[in-house]
Amino acid sequence: MHWSEEIARRIIERNPQKEEYVCAAGVSPSGSVHIGNFRDFATPLFVVKALQKQGKKARLLVSWDEFDRCRKIPANVQAVVGSDYDKYIGCPYVDIPDPWGCHESYAAHFEEEFLKGIAPFGMELDCRYQAEMYRSGKYTKDIIEAIQKRDEIFEILDSFKTKDNSKSEEELKAEHDAEKAVYSPVSIFCPECQTDFTKITAFSEDGTEADYTCRCGHSAHFDFKTNFNCKLGWKVDWAMRWRYEQVDFEPGGKDHAAPTGSYSNSKIISKKIFGYDAPIFQGYEFIGIKGMTGKMSSSSGLNLTPDTLLKLYQPEVLLWLYAKTDPTKAFDICFDDGILRQYFEFDKMLTDCREGRANELTQDIMYNCHVNGREPATVPMALLVQLGSVVNFNVPMLETVFEKIGTP
Ligand SMILES: [Zn+2]
Numbered sequence: 034m035h036w037s038e039e040i041a042r043r044i045i046e047r048n049p050q051k052e053e054y055v056c057a058a059g060v061s062p063s064g065s066v067h068i069g070n071f072r073d074f075a076t077p078l079f080v081v082k083a084l085q086k087q088g089k090k091a092r093l094l095v096s097w098d099e100f101d102r103c104r105k106i107p108a109n110v111q112a113v114v115g116s117d118y119d120k121y122i123g124c125p126y127v128d129i130p131d132p133w134g135c136h137e138s139y140a141a142h143f144e145e146e147f148l149k150g151i152a153p154f155g156m157e158l159d160c161r162y163q164a165e166m167y168r169s170g171k172y173t174k175d176i177i178e179a180i181q182k183r184d185e186i187f188e189i190l191d192s193f194k195t196k197d198n199s200k201s202e203e204e205l206k207a208e209h210d211a212e213k214a215v216y217s218p219v220s221i222f223c224p225e226c227q228t229d230f231t232k233i234t235a236f237s238e239d240g241t242e243a244d245y246t247c248r249c250g251h252s253a254h255f256d257f258k259t260n261f262n263c264k265l266g267w268k269v270d271w272a273m274r275w276r277y278e279q280v281d282f283e284p285g286g287k288d289h290a291a292p293t294g295s296y297s298n299s300k301i302i303s304k305k306i307f308g309y310d311a312p313i314f315q316g317y318e319f320i321g322i323k324g325m326t327g328k329m330s331s332s333s334g335l336n337l338t339p340d341t342l343l344k345l346y347q348p349e350v351l352l353w354l355y356a357k358t359d360p361t362k363a364f365d366i367c368f369d370d371g372i373l374r375q376y377f378e379f380d381k382m383l384t385d386c387r388e389g390r391a392n393e394l395t396q397d398i399m400y401n402c403h404v405n406g407r408e409p410a411t412v413p414m415a416l417l418v419q420l421g422s423v424v425n426f427n428v429p430m431l432e433t434v435f436e437k438i439g440t441p
Pocket residue numbers: 131133134135136141142
C-alpha cells in the first residue's frame with residue numbers, strides 16, 4: 034500500500050462520517066519558500082488524492098503564517114536592504130515593506146513568488162492568510178478561551194521543558210511559580226512601534242482585557258473583544274487553528290515530530306484546552322541536494338525554489354520524487370547525472386503503467402504525480418543526451434531528429 038493510502042485509511046477510520054476531510058500545510062513567508070518546504074505541500078496533497086480516490090471529499094488547506102513575528106532577516110534580503118531592516122525584527126511579516134518594492138508587503142512578495150512557482154503543479158489550494166484571519170476578529174473567542182485557561186496551558190508547556198538538575202526543588206518551584214504568574218498565551222503588537230516586544234502586566238478577571246507595556250515606552254489598556262492586533266504563541270496558535278479549521282491531517286518537519294517538539298505540545302493543548310483531537314501527524318525528512326557546485330551551494334538551498342527546479346525537472350518528475358519516497362526518508366534533488374537516472378526510472382514506471390504492467394504501488398505513485406490537464410511524454414533519455422551533444426542541444430534540431438526516428 035502506498036504511504037498516502039495508509040494515512041488516508043487512518044483518517045477515515047478515525048472519523049468515518051465526516052463529510053469533508055481537511056489536510057493542512059503551513060508556511061511562514063519569512064523568505065523564499067524552497068524545496069524543503071515543498072514537502073509540506075506534497076505530503077498532504079497525496080493524502081488528499083488518496084482520500085478522493087476512495088470517494089471522499091477532501092481539500093488541501095494552506096495557512097500563510099504571515100502574522101508570525103520576524104525573527105531575523107535572511108541573507109538574500111539583507112543583500113538588498115543592508116542592516117536597515119533590523120528595525121522590523123518583532124514585527125509581523127505582513128507589516129514589513131517589500132524589500133524589492135513590487136508587492137504590498139514582505140509577506141505578499143514571498144507568498145506570490147511561491148504560488149507562482151508551484152502553479153505548474155496544478156494544485157488546488159484553500160489558502161488562509163493568518164493576518165487577515167486574526168485582524169478580522171475571527172479568532173477572538175478562541176483567544177479569550179486561551180487566556181482564561183492560561184494556567185493550564187502553562188502547565189502543559191512546562192511539562193515538556195527539561196529541568197535544570199543543578200537546582201534544588203525549592204528553587205525550581207519558585208522559578209515555576211514566577212514564570213506562571215507572568216505567562217501569557219497571547220502577544221500584543223504595539224501600535225507605536227508595531228513589534229511584539231510588549232509585556233502584559235495584568236489580565237482582567239474574565240480574561241477579556243489586559244494592561245501592557247512595550248519596550249519602546251508605550252503602555253496601554255487592551256480589550257481583546259474589540260482590538261484584534263494580537264497573536265497566540267505558536268504552539269497554542271497551531272492547536273487553536275486545528276480546531277477552528279477541523280484539521281484531520283498535517284505533516285511537519287522532523288524537528289516538530291520529536292517527543293518534546295511542537296506537535297507533541299500542541300497535541301495536548303488541542304485536547305485538554307480546546308477539546309479537539311489533534312490531527313494525524315506525519316513527520317518528514319529533509320531533502321538533499323546532489324551535484325551542485327559553485328556559488329549556489331553556499332546558500333544551502335536558499336535559492337532552490339520550485340521555480341528554479343522546474344527548469345530541470347518536469348512537474349510530474351518532481352512530484353514523483355516526493356510520491357515514491359516515504360516521508361520519513363530523505364532523497365536527493367540532483368544537479369548531476371543522477372537526474373538522468375531519475376528520468377529513466379520515471380519513464381519506465383510511466384510506460385509500465387500505460388502498458389498495464391505496473392503493480393499497485395507503481396500505479397499509486399503515478400496517480401499521485403499526475404498533473405490535471407497534462408499528459409507527459411517520455412523520451413529515451415540516453416538517446417536524447419547522445420544526440421543532444423551532437424547538435425549542441427539545439428532544440429528545434431533535436432525535435433527534427435526525434436521526429437525522424439519516430440519519437441516525436
Ligand atoms: Zn515584491
